[in-house]
Amino acid sequence: xxxxxxxxxxxxxxxxxxxxxxxxxxxxxxxxxxxxxxxxxxxxxxxxxxxxxxxxxxxxxxxxxxxxxxxxxxxxxxxxxxxxxxxxxxxxxxxxxxxxxxxxxxxxxxxxxxxxxxxxxxxxxxxxxxxxxxxxxxxxxxxxxxxxxxxxxxxxxxxxxxxxxxxxxxxxxxxxxx
Numbered sequence: 019x020x021x022x023x024x025x026x027x028x029x030x031x032x033x034x035x036x037x038x039x040x041x042x043x044x045x046x047x048x049x050x051x052x053x054x055x056x057x058x059x060x061x062x063x064x065x066x067x068x069x070x071x072x073x074x075x076x077x078x079x080x081x082x083x084x085x086x087x088x089x090x091x092x093x094x095x096x097x098x099x100x101x102x103x104x105x106x107x108x109x110x111x112x113x114x115x116x117x118x119x120x121x122x123x124x125x126x127x128x129x130x131x132x133x134x135x136x137x138x139x140x141x142x143x144x145x146x147x148x149x150x151x152x153x154x155x156x157x158x159x160x161x162x163x164x165x166x167x168x169x170x171x172x173x174x175x176x177x178x179x180x181x182x183x184x185x186x187x188x189x190x191x192x193x194x195x196x
Contacts, residue, residue, distance in 0.1 A: 079130035
């Protein structure tokens with residue numbers, strides 16, 4: 019059994035995970051998999067056929083309460099134009115819907131990291147998208163990304179999650195294609 023970090027006692031932070039958020043995560047992941055499952059399978063087969071190796075990569079991450087887990091992504095490095103398109107529109111993270119179904123991740127939250135020295139991040143599940151992704155993607159300095167993550171942890175609610183989800187597709191392609 020992995021060693022779990024104790025939840026930090028940070029004033030003003032609320033680690034509440036309303037059941038409604040988990041229901042939205044499950045329904046959203048199932049709907050997205052139903053809509054994108056066949057195209058995702060086709061892309062996966064194409065990556066395998068053209069590059070002859072496993073199309074998925076797994077990366078170490080720290081989740082809620084410091085629980086370690088592995089995220090899923092499509093391999094995009096050294097996969098030519100297809101990998102560049104997948105990476106550019108952030109489609110390489112779609113396999114993380116499996117992590118959402120397993121309860122390791124949420125649709126919305128701070129992006130997963132292999133380790134963290136920011137205890138506020140341990141109060142929520144990491145997400146496939148988040149506040150800084152729809153604000154400016156990776157154009158922000160690390161300190162500003164950390165502030166947006168903290169703002170999310172302190173203020174998240176279902177309405178905020180739905181707004182972030184609605185903005186994610188446009189923000190992902192706009193920022194990456196610019």
